[in-house]
Amino acid sequence: MNTIELGSSEHRRTSLSMLLGSIVTFAVLYSPQPLISLFSKQYHISPATAGASVSLATIGLAIGLIIISTISDRVDRKKLMSLSLLSTSVLAILSAFTHQFSLFLVIRFMIGISVSGFPSIAMAFLNEEFHPKAIGRVIGIYVAGTSIGGLVGRIVIGALTDLFNWQIALTILGVLSLLFSLIFWYSLPSSRNFTPRKTSLQQWEANLKHNFSQRNLLGLFLTAFLLMGVYIMILNYIGYPLTSKPYNLSQTVFGFLFVVNLLGTCSSVLFGKLADRYSRQHVIALAIGILMIGVLLTLSPILFLKIAGVAVVAFGFFAGHSVASGWVGIAAGREYKAQASALYLLFYYGGSSLVGWSGGLFFHHFGWNGMITYASVLLVLAVLISWFAAGSRRTQYAHGSGIR
Template sequence: MQFTETGSPAYRRILMSMLLGSLVTFAILYSPQTLIATFAQQFQIPPSTASLIISFATVTLAVSMLFVSMLSNAWGRKKMMALSLFITSVLAIISSFSWNFHILLAVRLLEGISLAGFPAIAMTYLSEEISPRSIGRVMGVYVGGTAIGGFAGRVIISAFTDLFSWQVAFLVLGLVSLVCSSIFWYYLPESRNFRRSEISFQRWLSGFRIGFTNKRLLGLYGCGFLLLGVYVTMFNYISYPLSKPPYELSQTWIGLLFIFQLVGSWSSFMFGKWTERYSRVTLMIWAIIMLLGGAIITLLGNLLLLVVGITVFALGFFAGHTIASGWIGAISPPGGKAYASSLYLLFYYTGSSLVGWLGGLFLASLGWSGVILMIGGLVLLVAALLLQIARPQPAQANS
């Protein structure tokens, strides 16, 4: 295989393209999160119903990724990702013309389906095209882009909603995304190591069977499930202690906490780079320590320490996700990389929904300390899975 090496023009084009694709995907996916209260007020619906604006997209995204891998094997990696970005951008523009909440939810459902084409295939494209020595660094750029995209989307939506309306905000986001999608298509190099195959349901089943029979891959799926689950739990419910004594912060200040996603992007870049020098096991241990330490610090009752705690926690999450997602490509067989990536992301987004919901039960019964107790237990479970992943295997890949 002819891999793309660090420092080459093609390498720089791949980095820029992946950053743009991540920006579009995660800006559109998470931007409505800041408007849940606005939708509840405008459409006269409960907040729980308004929150479906996020859930509809993430659920259909997770399920759709199971099928995207089969299509990409027949259509090609670049074509699939570009089509995903273009369709999603157009749907974001269409959503700005929604006149009731049901229409808006229908568009978000379609966005979830179209969004699946980028994250599921991006990991596969990178693992096929980038030299194994550099895959960790590039995966760090990709994961960092998801953090920047999520933050940028929330900022654009919030600012233009305050200045004009949420419809104008969605229109602007869609137009910006369309421009970024065009640049992505122009700059991303064509696949050199991709081998086209016909759409085959039998091959699709065989690919996922491979993804489910490798114990190390199963452990990484579990890590993804737990990592995003505890991260979403932390930021879903952190507003409850912050809005009450002794903090009593306004919603505006609480919303600014999402700026720590930018700190997380730095963590992704650095830990991705460090996978070229240190073992993934060692780096994942540090990610687990940061997750546990950051969660515990939020219990200390001081606002400055709480900010430090959630910052350290965000650093740990993005480090762990960068390591785990890059590890998938390193240990999955050549013919099963697309399927393994899709399964990882399926578990990843399912964890967001299930663990995030479970955190609300702990909050209701035990308060914030109950949430941290749950998070701590699940992070220790990540450590247990790491022991299983790190166990020597026949023909062991780089770890």
């Protein structure tokens, strides 16, 4: 197999392209997050309804992943990712020209479907084009790009909303995304190890049954569901206490709070390397433990500790996601990698939608303390499930290479 060598020009071009693709995907996907409390005030809606601006996009993404998984082996990976990024950018611009929140939510749902073509194919592309010994490091860089993308979108939207309004902010973000998408299309090397092949519906169903019959993969899917859900829950609703008394943070200052996601850039690369050296079972448990500490820190009434808690949440989440996503590529057989990656992301964004939205209900009825209790229970469950996933030797060893 002709794989991309680390340090080569193809490696650098791939890294740049994936970075830009991640920025577009996650900047657009999570751009309304710093605006959720503003939406509640402007449109007089509940936290859960305002949070639907993120949840509906991730529901659309989850649906799109199902569709993509049926055609991913037939369509050129580069073309599919490029089309996804370009259409997402155009929809992001269109979303800025509506003043009806219901119509805005419809476009956000469409954005979720459109954007699904990048993340599902990106992981399959990396798993095909790089040697298994380098997957932990390469996936770590890709996940780092997702944290940078989310950061860029949230900061740009927060600052520009204070300067102008949220519609102008989304327009500027959409135009920048369109530019990055064109660069991605030009820079990404073509696939070396992908051969288009037709897959019948029967074969797709057989692959689906196979992936769900593997307890290691199912455990990783459920772990991703819970980790992503808790992470999005905290970021969706932390704006309510921070932009209210006694803190009264402005949209600009609150937007810059998401700088803490840069810690995710560090942790994803660090834990990706750790996963290549040590038992993934123990590395992911450490990541979830760090995430739990961050969640509990947000209970503090002291502003510094509350913000530090969000930072620790970001560090722990991206660490866990880096390990789990790389683990899926190793646990799945070669012929099941694309669908396994899509299913991982289906659960991942399903957690963002369902758990993130349900957190708004807990917050509305039981306050911040009640929501944090709910999040803590989910994280304990995630640790137990991840250990369940490690029950199969195949998930801990990279196809006999000795990498753990």
